[in-house]
Amino acid sequence: MIEIRNLSFGYTRKSLLFKDLDLQLRRGHIYGLLGKNGAGKSTLLKNMIGLAYPQAGSCSFNGINVSGRPVAVLEEVYFLAEEVFVPSLTPEQFAASTAAFYPKFSNADFYQYLKALDVDATAAMDKQSFGQQKKAMIAFGLATNTSLLVMDEPTNGLDIPSKVQFRKLIASLLTEDRCIIISTHQVRDLDSLIDTLLILHNREIVVNHPIEEITEKITFGVFNDTTGMQVLYEEDGMRGKNAIIKNTSGKFSKMDLELFFNAVTTGNTTLIQILKAD
């Protein structure tokens, strides 16, 4: 669905955020994009949807180059920015003026999502709190039924019940024709939601693996003593040592996204080599 080839991008020519970056994203997956502050997560998302133009290389959606923002691409893509802007309209007025631009928009879905997220369809959006505004735009974005849904920090500003609802909605939305990309700092919000993990570090995608594949190769656990174990990475925790070890037993463990992210971004090459090995 999304194909990025040799992408180089930087806000100035001298300092590039990405250099010769390659990435392929397929339908039927929920991708979680992680990276440190300033790694370029938002910029990468903007390149994917044509909000930023690469200095070299290309980014295409279903074979169409996204640079120039062709309508055929925009009709199939919805981007939810970290900081949303809402006009001085109610959600239902906004849908009435904007929904027609998205060929697969469903009014029934829109009202259902508004209800699930506890948003009043008849209240002016610009008079609402930031969280309510964001939820209204999330409901609209989900109701567009575009085949690509890109969300940058979607849970920022959402209260705990809304985060739970959001996760439920996203999980229920994935179809074989749809691709969802979520970028976030709040790795816990992605727990049990994403099926493929992308980590952007040092101008490249260092991890692009399904969660299942990761947990097949490595194990996460809390241990009192890790002596004698094939420890790939460990951190002191409240209940002992949170560690990542090579999975030799063939058993699956629950992935600790935060621990894994820390291991990767501290430059743990052994871990990455294990993941890359067939």
Next chain:
Amino acid sequence: MNNIFNTKRFGRLFIKQLAEHYKTYLMALSVLVGVMLVGGSFFVYLIPTPLDISTQLILFTGLYLLAGTIFTSTIFADVSDRKKAIGYLTLPASHFEKFLVGWLFSFAVFTVVYTVSFYCILTILLNLKHWPHQHTYVLNVLVYPFSGIFLVFMLLHSITICGSLFFEKLHFIKTGFSFFIAVILLSLINTSLLKALTGRDVRTATPFSNMSFIENGKDYWVSASTAFEPMVAYIIFAVSIVFWVAAYYRLKEKQV
């Protein structure tokens, strides 16, 4: 073609622009009408005769150019605001349709609304007082030479719409500043060219204006024949198109 222009989509975009901005537009219109009414009443009570054609023309032109350029400088302001720009640029409509909607609102719609408002206020003002034995005249901006004002606005509009897309902040001020700097530079170049062509010490002259100089203690004033007026109109039209095209491409290239 569907990726460039679609009538249905364009119609939707036009309605969306209206739905999201009509409150601001109505407020701006009421301010404009207020200025016309208060300013015009001041003139009516100050001048003992009915407003003559030249006063009407000055009022129409001054307010038209000022209000029109201020409004035009805000038409693409959303594109400079990162939060607003994301929603605007990712909306499934072509850049051409987006540009055309902005152009229509700031040029065509504004001109019609402004002209209608002006004549409504003018009718009120001319009937505010009774002038016995004096005939009142009403300016007709649609006939030559008064209609030339629309050509001037066309040029200023194209420059302002360009500025609204090229500058990130303070669009009106920065465009105005750039415009005057450009006029000064062009005038200096033009004057040097005229000096070189005529071999006389000509006074500073803006492009396409008259030329004046002193020779043997006499003041000479050289103006182009009226036969050249259509050519000047064509040049203004061509320059406006160049600025509009530049603005369109700037919108196309816009990144967030």
